[in-house]
Amino acid sequence: MEKYLKRKASSSTGNNDASNNVIDVNDLPWDPSERTKIIIYNPNQRDEIRRQYLVRGPFQPRGHIFPTKVIGAKGRRFVVTWFDQFQWLEYSVKVDRAYCLPCYLFRDQGGNHGIEAFVAEGFNSWSKKDRLMHHEGEVNSFHHKALKKCEDLVNQNQSIVIALRKQTELMKTEYHMRLNAPVEVCRYLLENALRFRGNNESEKSMYKGLFLGTLKLIGRTNGETEKVILQNAPKNNQLTSPKIQKDLVTCFAEEVLKGVIGEIGDDVFALLVDESSDVSRKEQMAVVLRFVDKVGVVQERFVFKKDFSAFFMSWIHLLKDEDILEAIDLIGTTKGQLQMLRENGFDQVLEKCYSFCDKHKIVKLDMAEAYVNTKSSRKRMNINNQHYYNYDIFNTVLDMQIREFGDRFGEISSDLLQNMAALNPRNSFSQFNKSSLLKLSHMYPRDFEDKERIILEHELDIYYHSVYNDVRFANLNGIADLARLMVATRKHLSHPLVYRLLKLTLVFLLQLLLLKDAFRR
Structure with missing residues (x-):
């Protein structure tokens, strides 16, 4: 069976x-x-x-x-x-x-x-x-x-399927009005960097946050819109939920980013990415794009992402191109001052400490006495306080600073900034140096081919005489002004390789940020 x-x-x-x-x-x-x-x-x-x-x-x-x-x-x-x-x-x-x-x-x-x-x-x-x-x-x-x-x-x-779901023209118009209102609210809040949500968004709350509050204000000022939004809209189609708000913000972020990418095109740009945590210990990522636009103006776009939502801001030329020239002098000067402070600075610091102790009646430490480790008082180190605080503390900290400064601004960084300074148009192009600019082109091997460097060598001579004898270039304050004026006078077309070198210098944001931050600290 x-x-x-x-x-x-x-x-x-x-x-x-x-x-x-x-x-x-x-x-x-x-x-x-x-x-x-x-x-x-x-x-x-x-x-x-x-x-x-x-x-x-x-x-x-x-x-x-x-x-x-x-x-x-x-x-x-x-x-x-x-x-x-x-x-x-x-x-x-x-x-x-x-x-x-x-x-x-x-x-x-x-x-x-x-x-x-x-x-x-x-x-x-x-x-x-x-x-x-x-x-x-x-x-x-x-x-x-x-x-x-x-x-x-x-x-x-x-x-x-579509026939069953087909809406009348009136329903389509109402939905368009209902959608347009939250979009405009998002646009306003994002442009002014304002928060969306409130702590209590219930019906009885007096303050429901800027998003709902601004949407309600739009309804009061436009009677037709008021008829189709908030309580007058279908319960399942009010377009005010937190998820809808995040979707709208994401759409704005994508459109702004698409515009920035279109503005950059295939041109050169500098990129800086950093991350930090906000007060709620959620990580954030910041991306800064620096580039030269089609009219020769330095543009910077800041992209701020937080917890999978995005917020965009923009600003123009936060860093002055004079920082390049100041940086060249500051690098050498700072290195020398740090070394001098290490060799002769301890006595001055000690004198200031003693003066502070006298002023506030604090017992001063005798530098000639033997040093006692408070964590292990029984273990003798056979050194006095002068040796410990001078060599083990003061010199060690300065050695760390000197080493960090040297790592951040080594020979290559210094040469790069020095060569960039040759583009400075101030004082009738007194800083112009053909040799330095040719060296600068070698620092960008992917942007200049060997045959282009040969052409650049001849183009630099023509460029210098062209701008030096042009009264319109007589009173420029920096390389950013030079880039704008070259585009305005169409000299960027006559000297394309020089203009390319100029743009590469202008978008070199990362080193300038590190440099500026180092001197500020």
């Missing part, structure tokens, strides 16, 4: 298994010869796949060099103008054959006799153009039916 009760084994095939898989429609192959039959895909995803192919359009590599094949003792090949005459036509670079996109998308829905040449096998009889028109056929041909199905699929208003 067991053989009659035994269950039959599953007869599923590999194709059935594959049809249950959900794929990423962005990974669909472009070349027609590499495509899988639509019926192989998951039934719930087939329309989505068809729609993705229709959005892409037929694969038409118009810039491709089509190979020639001998047909009837003559060389024949695919003609690119066929793409204009037969808009459904697509071409496989891989196998040198033509295909029909609509017929491929709906080949498995019956009545597909005679289309295999344009779907599975591919068409390559280049001497028989009439076969293309024959494939289209009459009005009731499979090809025209497939075209109509493509139109219906793209036109979402034709689908049953």
Whole structure:
């Protein structure tokens, strides 16, 4: 009896298994010869796949060099103008054959006799153009039916799902007004760096935060808007929840970032990334972009991200380009002062400490006495207080400062700043040094090719005489003014390599920030 009760084994095939898989429609192959039959895909995803192919359009590599094949003792090949005459036509670079996109998308829905040449096998009889028109056929041909199905699929208003959800024009207008109000509130709060939420946003609360408060103010000033927002809106479509607010802020962040990226384009820029924690101990990330815009003005964009939301601010030229010149002098001077302080500064510091003790009647420590370690008083160190505080404390701290300063501003950094100073236009370009600028170009090996440096050497001579004898360049205060004026006078087109060097100098933000921070501390 067991053989009659035994269950039959599953007869599923590999194709059935594959049809249950959900794929990423962005990974669909472009070349027609590499495509899988639509019926192989998951039934719930087939329309989505068809729609993705229709959005892409037929694969038409118009810039491709089509190979020639001998047909009837003559060389024949695919003609690119066929793409204009037969808009459904697509071409496989891989196998040198033509295909029909609509017929491929709906080949498995019956009545597909005679289309295999344009779907599975591919068409390559280049001497028989009439076969293309024959494939289209009459009005009731499979090809025209497939075209109509493509139109219906793209036109979402034709689908049953959309028809059931179709809204009236009044409902669409009300929704647009309801959405526009929170968008404007977000714009205002972000531009002024104001907080959104309140501590208590319940109905009985007197202060519900700036977002809801400003939205209510917009309603009071516009009667039409007031009818469709807050309590007058559907409970499940008020567009005021914290999640909606975060989504709106994210949209603003993406648009601003897209604008910044478009403003930079393919030009050079400096990037500084830092992270810190706020008062609630949540980590934040700050990104600063510094670049030169199309009119030669230094721009800086600050991107501030916190807990997966984003807030954007911008400012223009916070750092003065004179910092480069001041930095060159300060580096050498500071290194010398630190060394002098290490060698001769302890007595001065000790004298000030004694003066403070006398003023406030504090018992002074005798430097000649033996030093006693308060943590281990029994262990004698055989040194006096003078030796401990002078060499073990004072000199050790200064050695750390000198080492950090040397690591941060080594020979390469100093040379870089020194070479940058040669671009300074003040005092009628008195700092101009051709040799320094050529060295500066070598510090940017990826921005200047060897042949460009040869051209730069000659261009620098012409540039110097051009700006030196031009009265418009006589009273410039820094390299930022120089960049703006070069664009205004179109000299950035006459001296493109010099202007490129100038932009690289202007966007060199990171070193300046470190330098400025080091001197401030």
